Amino acid sequence: MKKLILIISLLMLALAVVGCGGGEKKAADGKAAVKVLKIGTNPDFAPFEFQDEKTKDYAGFDMDLIKALAKQAGYEAKVTSLAFDGLLPALMAGNIDVAISGMTITKERAEKVLFTDPYYKSGLSIITKTSNTAINNLKDLEGKKIAVQIGTSSAMAAKKIANANVREFNNVSDVYMELKNGGVDAAINDLPVNQYYIKTANNKELKIVGSILEAEDYGIALDKKNTEVQKKLNAALAELKKNGEYDKIYEKWFGKQIK
Numbered sequence: 001m002k003k004l005i006l007i008i009s010l011l012m013l014a015l016a017v018v019g020c021g022g023g024e025k026k027a028a029d030g031k032a033a034v035k036v037l038k039i040g041t042n043p044d045f046a047p048f049e050f051q052d053e054k055t056k057d058y059a060g061f062d063m064d065l066i067k068a069l070a071k072q073a074g075y076e077a078k079v080t081s082l083a084f085d086g087l088l089p090a091l092m093a094g095n096i097d098v099a100i101s102g103m104t105i106t107k108e109r110a111e112k113v114l115f116t117d118p119y120y121k122s123g124l125s126i127i128t129k130t131s132n133t134a135i136n137n138l139k140d141l142e143g144k145k146i147a148v149q150i151g152t153s154s155a156m157a158a159k160k161i162a163n164a165n166v167r168e169f170n171n172v173s174d175v176y177m178e179l180k181n182g183g184v185d186a187a188i189n190d191l192p193v194n195q196y197y198i199k200t201a202n203n204k205e206l207k208i209v210g211s212i213l214e215a216e217d218y219g220i221a222l223d224k225k226n227t228e229v230q231k232k233l234n235a236a237l238a239e240l241k242k243n244g245e246y247d248k249i250y251e252k253w254f255g256k257q258i259k
C-alpha cells in the first residue's frame, strides 16, 4: 500500500514537472518560438469573462487584460474554459499555467497556489428579487435559502450565515436562474458581476441590497513552482498600469476610473 502511494506521488510529481511553465513551440527553423501561456478561466462571469454570443470568442476585462499581459511578457495566450472549482486543481496538475477568473486572493487559496499582484478591487453583494422587501442586509439572510457558485468566496460567506440553506451551483448563470425561478430567496455574488447582469439584461426583476459584504482583490493564480511566470506577469502588470493600457481596458468595461 505504502509503495503504491509512493509510486503514485512520484508519477504526479513527474507530471507536474513536465506540465509547468509555458509549452515551448519550435518554429520550422528549429529556433524556439514564442512560448504558449495556457490560461484557464470559467467564462460565465461577465464583464470579466464570458463567451461572446456572435463570435464565440472569450471576451471581458480579464480576457483583454491577460492577453495584453501575455503579449507584454512575451507569451502567446491560449485560453481554456474550465469549471471554477476546477481551476486550482488544473494549475496544480500543470494542465494550465495561469488562472484568471475574477478570482479573489484568499488566505486558503494562497496556501495552495501563488497569486500575482492584485489587479482589480471587488467585493461581494446580495442580489434578490425586486419584489422581495424582506431581505435588505446580511442579517435578513439568516435561515434563508441562498444560491452561490460552488468553490467561490460567496459560497464561503454564505456558509457563515446562521441557519442558512446554501445551495451551490456550477455556474453563475444557474445561480441567477434559480433566483429568478424563486428556488432561493437571494444569491451572493461579486458586486460588479451582479451590477453588470442587472444592467445588461435590463433586469428589473432583480436588485442589489445592503452594503458590500466583503472587500476583495482579484489576482491571477499560478502553481507554487511557477515563480518565474509570476514575476514576468507582475512586471507586465506594472508596465501596463504605467503606460495607460490597463486604464484603457478598465474603461472599456467599467467606464472612467474613480481614483
Ligand code: ARG
Residues within 6 Å of the ligand: 041, 042, 043, 044, 045, 049, 084, 101, 102, 103, 104, 105, 149, 151, 152, 153, 154, 172, 190
Ligand atoms: N471572486 C469570487 C471568488 O474568487 C468568484 C469568482 C467566480 N469566477 C468565475 N469566473 N465564475 O471566489
